Amino acid sequence: MxxxxxxxxxxxxxxxxxxxxxxxxxxxxxxxxxxxxxxxxxxxxxxxxxxxxxxxxxxxxxxxxxxxxxxxxxxxxxxxxxxxxxxELLSGQLNIGAGDSICENYLIDLLKQFHHLYPTIKINVVNGTSIETVEHLKNGTIDLAFINLPYDDESLVLKECLTIHDIFISKKKDEHLYTYQEISKKNLILLEKSSNSRNYIDKYFAKHGILLKPEMELGAHHLLLEFTHANLGNACVVKEFSHDFLDKNKVYELKLKKPLPSRSIGYGYLKRRSLSQATLKFIELIDQFDKSI
The missing domain is CATH 1.10.10.10 (Winged helix-like DNA-binding domain superfamily/Winged helix DNA-binding domain)
Structure with a gap:
């Protein structure tokens, strides 16, 4: 031969x-x-x-x-x-999926670092809720999904990358310590039920025997802040994604007698699909990044 x-x-x-x-x-x-x-x-x-x-x-x-x-x-x-x-990452593509708030408040800095290290890699970001992002992952549109945890899916490898805290906010400063029952009676503005964050809050209050009935449901986190600033109600937001409004006193955190437990944002990929070199390098960068902001 x-x-x-x-x-x-x-x-x-x-x-x-x-x-x-x-x-x-x-x-x-x-x-x-x-x-x-x-x-x-x-x-x-x-x-x-x-x-x-x-x-x-x-x-x-x-x-x-x-x-x-x-x-x-x-x-x-x-x-x-x-x-x-x-x-050697001289060519290739990084395909990731995430919601708007995760992109704006977490991923931008990571993507800047990645682009600086590997400028010839094409970066493609698909926006959607956690549920939509996982669907993109399973149909092959993306290789890496950023989602709100907890998320139950045995087909995925899930790893925490950022700790976050859910809080309720108001247009005006309020020193009162609220119970969950009192908060539930406020004029609430929440994310739509298609959001994993909304589902988490609903389930948490349901465990305490409380059904949340928002006056308004919105499709984006930044709108929760804007609507509260416009004095249209009291929203539930992610504190780490709301610093601009909180630090400038555009909105104020409503204190709870028992603060809501922290949760996480994580990244996930399919167990049975091999990852590209670009994706592996991006995961290395995530693991080096501070898990709190």
């Missing part, structure tokens, strides 16, 4: 029309080149070279083989380089 290395030796000899030059260029002996060519001609049952006093020349069959082997080796080299580039 002819091996690729034999064709490489043949191709060098055919290019230089000299067994000695081919041997020198390949850092092997001239006898090794001669033996390889002889074995190749025997295997193909075809004479490839005409031996002359000074060097060699190709037969018609040799020229045909040389033309095709040159193209084949160029293709192999191209593929090897492409694979090397992927491994």
């Amino acid at each position: 002819i091996k690729l290395e034999q064709y490489k030796i043949f191709n060098e000899a055919a290019s230089t029309l000299s067994f000695s030059k081919a041997a020198k260029n390949l850092f092997i002996s001239q006898s090794a080149v001669s033996q390889t060519i002889h074995a190749l001609e025997k295997e193909l049952n075809t004479q490839l070279f005409i031996r002359l006093n000074k060097g060699v020349t190709l037969t018609k069959e040799g020229m045909l083989l040389h033309k095709n082997i040159t193209e084949a080796l160029a293709l192999i080299t191209s593929v090897e380089n492409e694979l090397s580039h992927y491994n």
Whole structure:
């Protein structure tokens, strides 16, 4: 059976029309080149070279083989380089999915760092709720999903990357310590029920025998802040994503007698799907990043 290395030796000899030059260029002996060519001609049952006093020349069959082997080796080299580039992150694509608030308040800094380290990697971000993001993950649109935890799905590998705290806010400063029952009677503004964050809050209050009945349901976290600032109600928001409004006293946190427990944002990927080099490098960056903001 002819091996690729034999064709490489043949191709060098055919290019230089000299067994000695081919041997020198390949850092092997001239006898090794001669033996390889002889074995190749025997295997193909075809004479490839005409031996002359000074060097060699190709037969018609040799020229045909040389033309095709040159193209084949160029293709192999191209593929090897492409694979090397992927491994070295000189090319490729990072496909991730996340909600708007996670993108704005967490992912932007990570993506800036990643782009600085690997500027030739194309970054594609798909926006959606946690449920929608997992759907994108399963249909192959993205390779990595950022979702609100807890999230129960045995097909995913899930890892925490950021600790967050849910709070209730008001337009006006209020020193009263609220019970859960008292908060439930406020004019509430919550995210839509398609949101995993909303589901978490509903379930938590339900465990305490309280059914939340918001006056308004919105589709984006930043709207919760804007609507509260407009004095349209009291919203439940993520404290870590609300610093701009809280620090500027646009809204105020309503204190609870028993603060809501912290939860996490995490990233997930499918257990049975291999990850690209770009995705693996991005995960390395996530794991180095501070888990609180």
